[in-house]
Amino acid sequence: MGYAINFGQVFEYLPYLAGGAWLSLQIAFLAFCGGLVLGLLGAFAKTFGGPILRRIANAYVVFFTNTPQLVQIYFLFFALPEAGILLSSYVAVLIGMTLNAGAYLTEIQRAGFSSVRQTEMEAAETLGMSRWQQVRYVIVPHIARVLFPPLSNHYILMTLGTSMAAIFGVEELTGRALNVNSETFRSIEVFTITGVMYILVTLVASAILGVAGRALFRAKMRIV
Amino acid sequence: MQHLDIVDISARYGSHQVLRGISLGVDRGQITSLVGPSGSGKSTLLRVLVGLLPPETGHVSFDGQRIDYSNKKNVKAIRDRFAIVFQQYNLFQNMTALDNVTIAPIKIRKRNRAEVIDEAEELLAKVGLKEKMRSYPDQLSGGQQQRVAIARALALKPELLLLDEVTASLDPELVSEVLDSIRQLAAEGMTMIIVSHEMGFVREVSSTVAFMVDGKMVEVGSPADVFENPKEARTREFVNKILQH
Numbered sequence: 001m002g003y004a005i006n007f008g009q010v011f012e013y014l015p016y017l018a019g020g021a022w023l024s025l026q027i028a029f030l031a032f033c034g035g036l037v038l039g040l041l042g043a044f045a046k047t048f049g050g051p052i053l054r055r056i057a058n059a060y061v062v063f064f065t066n067t068p069q070l071v072q073i074y075f076l077f078f079a080l081p082e083a084g085i086l087l088s089s090y091v092a093v094l095i096g097m098t099l100n101a102g103a104y105l106t107e108i109q110r111a112g113f114s115s116v117r118q119t120e121m122e123a124a125e126t127l128g129m130s131r132w133q134q135v136r137y138v139i140v141p142h143i144a145r146v147l148f149p150p151l152s153n154h155y156i157l158m159t160l161g162t163s164m165a166a167i168f169g170v171e172e173l174t175g176r177a178l179n180v181n182s183e184t185f186r187s188i189e190v191f192t193i194t195g196v197m198y199i200l201v202t203l204v205a206s207a208i209l210g211v212a213g214r215a216l217f218r219a220k221m222r223i224v
Numbered sequence: 225m226q227h228l229d230i231v232d233i234s235a236r237y238g239s240h241q242v243l244r245g246i247s248l249g250v251d252r253g254q255i256t257s258l259v260g261p262s263g264s265g266k267s268t269l270l271r272v273l274v275g276l277l278p279p280e281t282g283h284v285s286f287d288g289q290r291i292d293y294s295n296k297k298n299v300k301a302i303r304d305r306f307a308i309v310f311q312q313y314n315l316f317q318n319m320t321a322l323d324n325v326t327i328a329p330i331k332i333r334k335r336n337r338a339e340v341i342d343e344a345e346e347l348l349a350k351v352g353l354k355e356k357m358r359s360y361p362d363q364l365s366g367g368q369q370q371r372v373a374i375a376r377a378l379a380l381k382p383e384l385l386l387l388d389e390v391t392a393s394l395d396p397e398l399v400s401e402v403l404d405s406i407r408q409l410a411a412e413g414m415t416m417i418i419v420s421h422e423m424g425f426v427r428e429v430s431s432t433v434a435f436m437v438d439g440k441m442v443e444v445g446s447p448a449d450v451f452e453n454p455k456e457a458r459t460r461e462f463v464n465k466i467l468q469h
């Protein structure tokens with residue numbers, strides 16, 4: 001009723017918001033890479049580890065997949081300084097998201113491990129492949145192909161999840177949108193543009209991942 | 225001395241006793257066929273021979289040398305000389321037909337790449353897959369995958385070739401082609417153990433037929449003996465059943 005849509009003023013902030021989107025991408029990418037490594041360790045522990053390692057990995061996964069990510073980051077943000085560890089909000093968010101991703105990616109990667117076909121492993125063995133050659137030529141290419149889609153999905157989810165960094169004052173896309181909002185009071189316009197930017201960021205990421213996936217895994221693996 | 229000497233082999237999967245004292249001798253350049261009802265342990269015996277399932281009792285000798293299946297080096301050495309074509313083919317799904325055939329000679333045996341590729345192309349052409357060399361297993365029919373698996377085994381130039389149901393999913397034209405290749409291989413001195421349900425095929429190519437039931441060797445003899453003149457009642461029953469079909 002009383003609200004007249006006017007994008008003009010908000011458009012001036014586009015570069016500022018784009019900078020925020022870039023930071024969101026960075027957080028998502030770094031946390032994803034960290035989570036991938038943690039998840040790999042977790043998946044190894046759960047698949048090949050002894051009972052103690054398995055239990056540790058399990059506890060880690062259960063804890064991080066059954067508590068809200070926000071609470072996890074709050075914990076890092078407020079509890080660690082008490083222990084003498086001071087974290088900037090950026091680092092706290094990054095660590096929190098990495099630990100959270102590690103738990104989910106442990107489960108995803110473990111499923112990939114267990115999808116390796118026993119029959120192929122037997123063929124590899126009887127052809128005389130060493131353990132290492134089996135990993136290199138059979139296990140890794142297979143797992144990479146199986147894991148690519150769910151990992152891509154999780155990456156997109158994480159990109160969106162970065163918006164909670166705003167709560168801790170990190171100036172990523174949502175953080176900057178809040179700033180613009182409190183300066184212009186053009187809430188509808190600001191969050192429309194912010195939404196569009198998130199869509200662009202995820203669509204571009206999906207497209208890149210899709211092309212990369214096809215290039216890597218339609219051509220699958222070439223030996224000759 | 226026998227080329228391959230299997231003596232009193234027993235093996236089990238967990239608590240399930242599958243092989244119960246199997247003995248069989250195989251001469252060089254001979255084709256020995258394993259026949260018997262489903263579940264009698266034919267595939268299991270082949271798996272024991274290539275070291276995928278350690279035998280519980282008994283032993284296997286190749287050219288008079290005992291194979292120690294608990295010794296990794298020994299098993300590796302034997303795998304350089306034996307090749308197996310699995311009943312389920314077990315091709316590498318992430319590799320083309322050509323890569324499936326060339327990976328072991330190139331990456332494991334470290335042979336000259338160009339030479340291996342030439343040979344592999346020739347092998348694949350021989351089994352009628354010239355046009356499918358760049359296809360992945362999931363783009364091939366069962367019979368085509370099987371032929372890739374045969375080419376993969378032959379690319380290793382094994383001294384002993386184990387074939388598990390290789391003619392099961394081939395059409396008649398190809399059966400005769402594969403049959404010819406098998407005969408030619410035998411003429412070149414390769415020793416083979418073939419598991420097959422196709423008695424016509426078995427009769428034609430084998431020098432020895434071994435009939436197994438429930439993990440035991442019931443009768444071993446020439447195709448003529450086993451098919452026309454079986455000594456054991458159990459063999460007679462099996463042969464009659466098959467001939468009726």
Ligand SMILES: Nc1ncnc2c1ncn2[C@@H]1O[C@H](COP(=O)(O)OP(=O)(O)OP(=O)(O)O)[C@@H](O)[C@H]1O
Pocket residue numbers: 237240242260261262263264265266267268269311
């Ligand atoms: N991996 C396994 N784990 C447990 N039991 C198995 C396994 N593989 C085979 N068996 C069992 O061992 C027995 C023998 O199986 P095997 O595959 O050797 O029979 P086969 O003679 O080759 O039969 P077919 O003619 O149907 O191929 C069967 O009872 C089967 O159920």
Ligand SMILES: [Mg+2]
Pocket residue numbers: 266267268311388
């Ligand atoms: Mg079988």
